[in-house]
Amino acid sequence: MPLIQVKDLYKIYQMGNTEVRALDGVSLSIEKNEYVSIMGPSGSGKSTLMNLLGCLDTPSSGDFYMDGINVATMTDNELAHIRNKKIGFVFQTFNLLPKSTSLRNVELPLIYNGEVKAQFRKDLAMKALNRVNLGDRVGHKPNELSGGQRQRVAIARALVNDPAIILADEPTGNLDSKTGEEIMALFDDLHALGNTIILVTHEEYIAEHAQRIVRLLDGKIAVDELTKKKKK
Amino acid sequence: MYVRTVFKTLGDSFLMAIEAIRDNLLRSILTLLGIVIGVFAIISVMTAIRTMESSINSGLNIFGSDIIYVQKSPVLQIGDNSNRRKYWKRPNITYEMSIELRDRMEGAKFVSVLDGTGGKTIRYRKEKTNPNVEVDGMDEWGIQALNVTLDYGRNFIKEDIQYGRRIALLGMDVVEKLFPYADPIGKSITVNGLSFDVVGVMQRKGEMFGQSQDNYVLIPITTYLQYFSQRWTSLGISVKAPDAESFEAVKQEVTDQMRIVRGLGPDEENDFEVTSNDALIKTFGSFTAGIKLFAGAVSVIALVVAGIGIMNIMLVSVTERIKEIGIRKAIGATRNNILFQFLLEAVFLSLIGGIIGVALGVGVGNMITLVFTSIETVIPLDWVFIGLFVCSFIGIVFGIYPAYKAAGLDPIESLRYE
Known part of the structure; x- marks a missing residue:
C-alpha cells in the first residue's frame, strides 16, 4: 500500500454566490521513499493540496489515506496528532518561534508528542540538529542565525519526530541561490537516507531535485511525470 | 486519550507560560x-485588623475572665457620639449602691x-515619679477584678476597706522608680501629700x-473615695461569676x-451599662467589620478591573502571536494544548501578582500595627x-475567553498571518 493515497479529492469553497473548486477531483498516490515535487501556477490548487496533504485541512469530499489511515474524516485533535507524528513541515518563511533557541524550537514537536519523556527530548533534539550540521548553534535564537541556518533548524524540527513524510513548501524561496542549493542538497541527503519528501515549488530547477513532478492546473492534475533524475 | 496527552504536556504548558511572561516582561x-x-x-x-484584634482580644481582658462590669456609661464608645450627653446625665454610681448590689x-x-484617677505624682523621700501614675481604689477582690497578680506582700483585707486604711500596693513601674535598691514593703510613700504604707508589690x-x-x-x-473622689466620680462594679456556665x-x-438598686420603674430603661469581655470584643468586632467590608469592596473592584486588564492583554497577546499559534498547531499542538498554554499564562500572571500583593500586604499591614503596638507580626493565612x-x-x-479564541484559530490562516 502506498504511503499516501488520495482519491477523487475535492475542496470546494463558497465565495458569495460563486463556487470555487480549489481541488477538482485529484487522485494521487505516493510511495514510501519517493521524492515528489508539486508544481503549478498560483491559483492552481497547489497550496490547497499541500494543506490537505499536511493534514492542516480536511477535504470537501474524497478519500485520503496516509500510512493506511483515512485522514479525510478526522477531527481537529486527531489531525493535530497526525501532523505531529507523521508530518514534518518545512516552510518558506522558516516559521521558527523567534524568542526560543534552536534547541527549544526543535524540541517543540516532541513536547506535543506527549509520548517522549522529558529527559530524552534534549538528546533527540540534539541529534536532529547534528543531522543538519547545526550542533554548534543549539543556544542561538533565530535572529542570531543566517537564513540557511534558520531553514536547517526548521528541517531539524521537521525530522525530530521521525515523520512518515517531510512536506516542504517553497523551502528555498527566501534564500539566495547558493544557500538554496545547500538546503536542496540536504533534502537530497535525507531522501537518500530513506525519507519521503514532498516539495511544493514553482522553480523548475528546484523541482528537478525530485524524482517525480506533479503539475496542477485549475484544481486538477495536468501532468504527472518522472524527472530526468529518476530516468537516469 | 487526548485528555491524557494534555495532562502529560501540562508541565510543558507551564514552562511555556513562564517563557511567554518572561519574553514580554514589561507588559506582564x-x-x-x-x-x-x-x-x-x-x-x-x-x-492590620488581625494584629489589632489579637492584641485587643488579649488586651481587653482587663476585667479578668467571667467578670461582669457595671458602670454609668459604656466602656467603649466607637463612632456615634450622640448618646454621650445621655450617659453623662445619668446619676453616678455611689459606694452605697455598690454595697447594696453586693448584698x-x-x-x-x-x-x-473600683475607681481610678490618673496623672498623680508618687514620692518617696527625695525620689518621685513622673506625674502620670494611676491611682486606683479597690477592695479585697480588686486584684482579681483588675486581672493583676500580687507578686509579694499582702492583699487588702476586709478591715483595710472597712477602716479606710492608708496603705498601698505598687505596680512595677512605681517600684522601679522609687525603690531601685530597697524593699518597698513597710515604706511610706506620699500621694497628694498623703502618706501610704506599702504592703505589697504587683507582678509586671x-x-x-x-x-x-x-x-x-x-x-x-474607701480611702480613695475619702481623698480622691470628685463631684463626678461614678464607681465601677465588677461582678465575678463562679464559672462560665453561670455567666x-x-x-x-x-442587671x-x-x-432595683437604682430604683428604676418597670418602664424605665437602664441608666447603667453592663459589659463583659465578650461584649467588648463584640463591640470591637462590629467596628472592624465595617473596615473589612470596605476593604473587601475596594479589593473586589480592583481585582475585577485587574481581571479585565488581564483579559485585554491576553487578547492583544493572542493577536500578536497568531503566527506562533499557527506554527504550534502545524507541528502538532492540539486545541487543548493552546488553550492550556494561554490559560496558564493568564493564571500565572494573576498568581504572581497575587503573591507580590500578599507579600506587600502582609508587610505593610504589620508595619501599620507596629506603629500602634509592639506585638509580634501576624500573617493572616486564611486571607x-x-x-x-x-x-x-x-x-x-x-483568561478563558482569550485562550479559547487562541485555541480555535485556523492553522492555515494563522500560518499565513503576518
Whole structure:
C-alpha cells in the first residue's frame, strides 16, 4: 500500500454566490521513499493540496489515506496528532518561534508528542540538529542565525519526530541561490537516507531535485511525470 | 486519550507560560500591577485588623475572665457620639449602691468596687515619679477584678476597706522608680501629700498599645473615695461569676438587681451599662467589620478591573502571536494544548501578582500595627489563601475567553498571518 493515497479529492469553497473548486477531483498516490515535487501556477490548487496533504485541512469530499489511515474524516485533535507524528513541515518563511533557541524550537514537536519523556527530548533534539550540521548553534535564537541556518533548524524540527513524510513548501524561496542549493542538497541527503519528501515549488530547477513532478492546473492534475533524475 | 496527552504536556504548558511572561516582561509587569494593588488592599487591611484584634482580644481582658462590669456609661464608645450627653446625665454610681448590689447578689463569687484617677505624682523621700501614675481604689477582690497578680506582700483585707486604711500596693513601674535598691514593703510613700504604707508589690503586666500597664498604685476604695473622689466620680462594679456556665445567669441577675438598686420603674430603661469581655470584643468586632467590608469592596473592584486588564492583554497577546499559534498547531499542538498554554499564562500572571500583593500586604499591614503596638507580626493565612485562590480564579475567568479564541484559530490562516 502506498504511503499516501488520495482519491477523487475535492475542496470546494463558497465565495458569495460563486463556487470555487480549489481541488477538482485529484487522485494521487505516493510511495514510501519517493521524492515528489508539486508544481503549478498560483491559483492552481497547489497550496490547497499541500494543506490537505499536511493534514492542516480536511477535504470537501474524497478519500485520503496516509500510512493506511483515512485522514479525510478526522477531527481537529486527531489531525493535530497526525501532523505531529507523521508530518514534518518545512516552510518558506522558516516559521521558527523567534524568542526560543534552536534547541527549544526543535524540541517543540516532541513536547506535543506527549509520548517522549522529558529527559530524552534534549538528546533527540540534539541529534536532529547534528543531522543538519547545526550542533554548534543549539543556544542561538533565530535572529542570531543566517537564513540557511534558520531553514536547517526548521528541517531539524521537521525530522525530530521521525515523520512518515517531510512536506516542504517553497523551502528555498527566501534564500539566495547558493544557500538554496545547500538546503536542496540536504533534502537530497535525507531522501537518500530513506525519507519521503514532498516539495511544493514553482522553480523548475528546484523541482528537478525530485524524482517525480506533479503539475496542477485549475484544481486538477495536468501532468504527472518522472524527472530526468529518476530516468537516469 | 487526548485528555491524557494534555495532562502529560501540562508541565510543558507551564514552562511555556513562564517563557511567554518572561519574553514580554514589561507588559506582564504592567498587567500584574492591577492584581498586586487589589490583593495588597485586602491583605494589608486584613493583616492590620488581625494584629489589632489579637492584641485587643488579649488586651481587653482587663476585667479578668467571667467578670461582669457595671458602670454609668459604656466602656467603649466607637463612632456615634450622640448618646454621650445621655450617659453623662445619668446619676453616678455611689459606694452605697455598690454595697447594696453586693448584698443583693446571690449567684456572684464576688462583687468588687473600683475607681481610678490618673496623672498623680508618687514620692518617696527625695525620689518621685513622673506625674502620670494611676491611682486606683479597690477592695479585697480588686486584684482579681483588675486581672493583676500580687507578686509579694499582702492583699487588702476586709478591715483595710472597712477602716479606710492608708496603705498601698505598687505596680512595677512605681517600684522601679522609687525603690531601685530597697524593699518597698513597710515604706511610706506620699500621694497628694498623703502618706501610704506599702504592703505589697504587683507582678509586671507589660505593655499594650505602647503603653505600660504597670504604672499604678492601688489603695483601698474607701480611702480613695475619702481623698480622691470628685463631684463626678461614678464607681465601677465588677461582678465575678463562679464559672462560665453561670455567666449569663449572673449577668442577668446583675442587671435585675442593679435596676432595683437604682430604683428604676418597670418602664424605665437602664441608666447603667453592663459589659463583659465578650461584649467588648463584640463591640470591637462590629467596628472592624465595617473596615473589612470596605476593604473587601475596594479589593473586589480592583481585582475585577485587574481581571479585565488581564483579559485585554491576553487578547492583544493572542493577536500578536497568531503566527506562533499557527506554527504550534502545524507541528502538532492540539486545541487543548493552546488553550492550556494561554490559560496558564493568564493564571500565572494573576498568581504572581497575587503573591507580590500578599507579600506587600502582609508587610505593610504589620508595619501599620507596629506603629500602634509592639506585638509580634501576624500573617493572616486564611486571607493569604483566599487572596491567592481569588487570583487564580480571576486568571481563569478572564483568561478563558482569550485562550479559547487562541485555541480555535485556523492553522492555515494563522500560518499565513503576518
